[in-house]
Amino acid sequence: MDCELTEPHSMDEALNVLSRYGRDAMPIAGGQSLLVMLRNGLISPKVLVSLENLAEIRGIEATQERKLCLGAMVTCSMLKASREIREMAPFLAQAAGKVASTPIRNLGTIGGNISHNELGADLPPPLLVLDGEAECRGLKGLRKIPLREFFRDYFSTSLQEGEIVCRIQLPSLPAGARGVYLKHSTRAEDLAMVGVAVLLVPDGSEGKRISDLRIALGGVAPVPFRAKKAESLLGNKTVVSQEFIKEVADTAAGEADPITDADASADYRRKMVRVFVRRAIQQAMEK
Amino acid sequence: MRVELQINGEKSLVEIKPAALLLDVLRELGLQGAKRGCETSHCGACTVLVNGEAAHSCVVLAARATGKEITTIEGLAQDGDLDDLQKLFLKFGALQCGYCTPGMIMAAKALVDRNKNPTLEEVRTALDGNLCRCTGYTSIFKAVLAYAELHRKE
Numbered sequence: 001m002d003c004e005l006t007e008p009h010s011m012d013e014a015l016n017v018l019s020r021y022g023r024d025a026m027p028i029a030g031g032q033s034l035l036v037m038l039r040n041g042l043i044s045p046k047v048l049v050s051l052e053n054l055a056e057i058r059g060i061e062a063t064q065e066r067k068l069c070l071g072a073m074v075t076c077s078m079l080k081a082s083r084e085i086r087e088m089a090p091f092l093a094q095a096a097g098k099v100a101s102t103p104i105r106n107l108g109t110i111g112g113n114i115s116h117n118e119l120g121a122d123l124p125p126p127l128l129v130l131d132g133e134a135e136c137r138g139l140k141g142l143r144k145i146p147l148r149e150f151f152r153d154y155f156s157t158s159l160q161e162g163e164i165v166c167r168i169q170l171p172s173l174p175a176g177a178r179g180v181y182l183k184h185s186t187r188a189e190d191l192a193m194v195g196v197a198v199l200l201v202p203d204g205s206e207g208k209r210i211s212d213l214r215i216a217l218g219g220v221a222p223v224p225f226r227a228k229k230a231e232s233l234l235g236n237k238t239v240v241s242q243e244f245i246k247e248v249a250d251t252a253a254g255e256a257d258p259i260t261d262a263d264a265s266a267d268y269r270r271k272m273v274r275v276f277v278r279r280a281i282q283q284a285m286e287k
Numbered sequence: 288m289r290v291e292l293q294i295n296g297e298k299s300l301v302e303i304k305p306a307a308l309l310l311d312v313l314r315e316l317g318l319q320g321a322k323r324g325c326e327t328s329h330c331g332a333c334t335v336l337v338n339g340e341a342a343h344s345c346v347v348l349a350a351r352a353t354g355k356e357i358t359t360i361e362g363l364a365q366d367g368d369l370d371d372l373q374k375l376f377l378k379f380g381a382l383q384c385g386y387c388t389p390g391m392i393m394a395a396k397a398l399v400d401r402n403k404n405p406t407l408e409e410v411r412t413a414l415d416g417n418l419c420r421c422t423g424y425t426s427i428f429k430a431v432l433a434y435a436e437l438h439r440k441e
Contacts, residue, residue: 101415
């Protein structure tokens, strides 16, 4: 592979190189998606800009207000093992543990995962229900992009040329919130045929009421997304009955826009959205 | 570009292309234990350790491995005497054609070096990036669990 590699030691230097080469440059974090795409001839950058030496985009920080700040270079293995994440958003740690395989989790990063926007990536659904925000930096400055607006199309995001994801910010969760991530795939190491994240907040007073319901789907549309119509079925006094869960799952399936490929037909994927949304809500209620 | 790589405890200066992959560089150095398989990070035949962690060397830039300790299957046997895990693979018949074996062994090493008391589930997870198309995985898991047990006794 004939391309150059630069290994900047500061963010300014990295952004300058990216800007100088424009479309011919690509940032490389863990390289677990990028190097495969390079080998398959899907991309042909002239310069790779390694983000490895940028200390400021490493590490996991939890604030006293229970907000989480995840550096773009945090790997899936780190997410899976992090004490803070296991405590504050355990389903995000579980989703990280479902990404591909151990060697890929050891090197693949959260920043790379969302920047590639591969169909069926495991991290976006939990990050979406957590109302995550991507902190992106370019020579023009800092942009904070809610993840709901970040994913644009297959393999495409709202990152502009020369911009990189630096951090993912997660606001604190309401007390008692329960999250679940379920993945449906042929082999465990595959991308998700259907990925479902659900976050709900029990009402406290009674076991069958909830005050918040968030659902995000991956693998079943050009981009991972929040199933807003399904979420909006929750009213003030809604009792979470089997009928309600079924209605939510059916509505979410209607919001999916899946493709047919070698793994599954669009119809099957839509059916599985129904099954896995129902299952995820049930599991979250039982926690 | 010229980089210094530390492989199996030995430092060597290597002339590489900037975007050269670790797998290619290792094989050109004559270390052919790490196999070329799918070359797209699925099969794990190219697994080596980078700072003790399993990595698919087909998706690691060699330049990125500078300053890190790289361990390949060639680094295990001492003076021709096979490593315990290699012996246990033989004992349990955990290989047939052998193509996946170096990768399997390195991935298992990464696990047991950190966790001397792994459950079967943990062994399965540690080897989830390694495919075997001959024997199935049962004998491999047995060999790894026996290796962990041996380590606990030491």
